[in-house]
Amino acid sequence: MDFEYLIKLLFILLEGMGTSLQVFALTLIFSIPLGMIVAMGKMSKHLIINFPIKVYISIMRGTPLILQLIFIYFGPYYIFNVTYDRFTAAIIAFSINYAAYFAEIFRGGMESMPLGQYEAAAVLGYTKSQTFFRIILPQVVKRVIPASANEVITLIKDTALAQTIGVIELFSLAQKQSSFVFSVMPLFVAGVFYYILNLVVSGTFGYIEKKLNYYR
Numbered sequence: 001m002d003f004e005y006l007i008k009l010l011f012i013l014l015e016g017m018g019t020s021l022q023v024f025a026l027t028l029i030f031s032i033p034l035g036m037i038v039a040m041g042k043m044s045k046h047l048i049i050n051f052p053i054k055v056y057i058s059i060m061r062g063t064p065l066i067l068q069l070i071f072i073y074f075g076p077y078y079i080f081n082v083t084y085d086r087f088t089a090a091i092i093a094f095s096i097n098y099a100a101y102f103a104e105i106f107r108g109g110m111e112s113m114p115l116g117q118y119e120a121a122a123v124l125g126y127t128k129s130q131t132f133f134r135i136i137l138p139q140v141v142k143r144v145i146p147a148s149a150n151e152v153i154t155l156i157k158d159t160a161l162a163q164t165i166g167v168i169e170l171f172s173l174a175q176k177q178s179s180f181v182f183s184v185m186p187l188f189v190a191g192v193f194y195y196i197l198n199l200v201v202s203g204t205f206g207y208i209e210k211k212l213n214y215y216r
Contacts, residue, residue, distance in 0.1 A: 009177060009186055016173035017193050020159040023090055023169065024197075027155060030095035035102025042107055053103075060100035066161050069093045073165040090162040094155070101151050109144040110136065142212040149205035156197050170194070 041053045060068070073089035076082040113136055121131040160171035174190035 005181070006185075009189060012173055012177060013170060013186070013189055013193060016168065016170035016190075017197075019087075019168060020156075020162075020170040021197075023087075023094060023159045023162055023167070024156055026091050027094040027098055028152065030091070031098035032102055034095065034099035036106050038099055038103035039106035039110065042103060043110065057100045057103060060097050061104075065093070065097050065158060066164050068097055069161060069164050086162075086166045089165055090167050094158070094162075098151065098155060102148065105144050105147045105151065106140065108147075109140040112143060113139060138212075142209075145205060145209045145212065149202065152201055152205070153198050156201060157194060 038053055038057070041049050042057065044050045044053075069090060072093040073086060076084070117135060117139075118131060121135050126135070159169060162169050163172035163175075170190055170193060174186040177186035178184060
């Protein structure tokens with residue numbers, strides 16, 4: 001494999017990494033707020049709210065993401081005769097899958113807060129919304145950072161599953177190039193890209209965790 005092809009390969013894989021980053025970023029944008037809503041719904045005392053959410057979380061966590069991708073992309077066509085593009089299907093599948101995992105992380109963080117903090121806030125005259133956003137939420141964020149970091153790192157690697165429904169991303173391009181030149185070098189370079197992205201994510205979460213160290 002000559003140097004000229006290596007440069008060409010880098011540009012090809014960078015294009016695929018752009019798609020992977022789009023899947024990664026959009027999944028976080030949609031799944032984190034949805035996960036918070038789902039977490040609060042699961043904590044609801046009303047059966048009509050928490051039961052469907054428990055079923056949803058159970059299905060999302062109990063079935064493979066690759067199966068969910070296939071179902072969300074092909075299901076609407078076979079059931080309702082509705083079609084939409086592969087990228088949109090991938091974002092929907094990733095978002096609702098990761099929302100379920102983030103929901104459990106957020107729920108655990110919120111339920112770990114001592115009741116005394118809510119009582120103290122009430123004595124000081126805080127409303128429920130003020131208590132949640134000013135006192136509880138900052139501490140919950142601190143507690144869920146390590147678990148959330150693990151999920152985000154997993155998401156970076158899971159973006160490769162988007163190729164299941166034909167989304168051309170980093171790993172699919174690496175596989176294609178590997179078959180073209182009969183070499184594992186493209187796969188190795190793709191692995192380096194994934195590793196660098198994970199280093200950036202790990203460093204970012206480490207920085208955030210240090211910034212929140214004043215919450216003990």
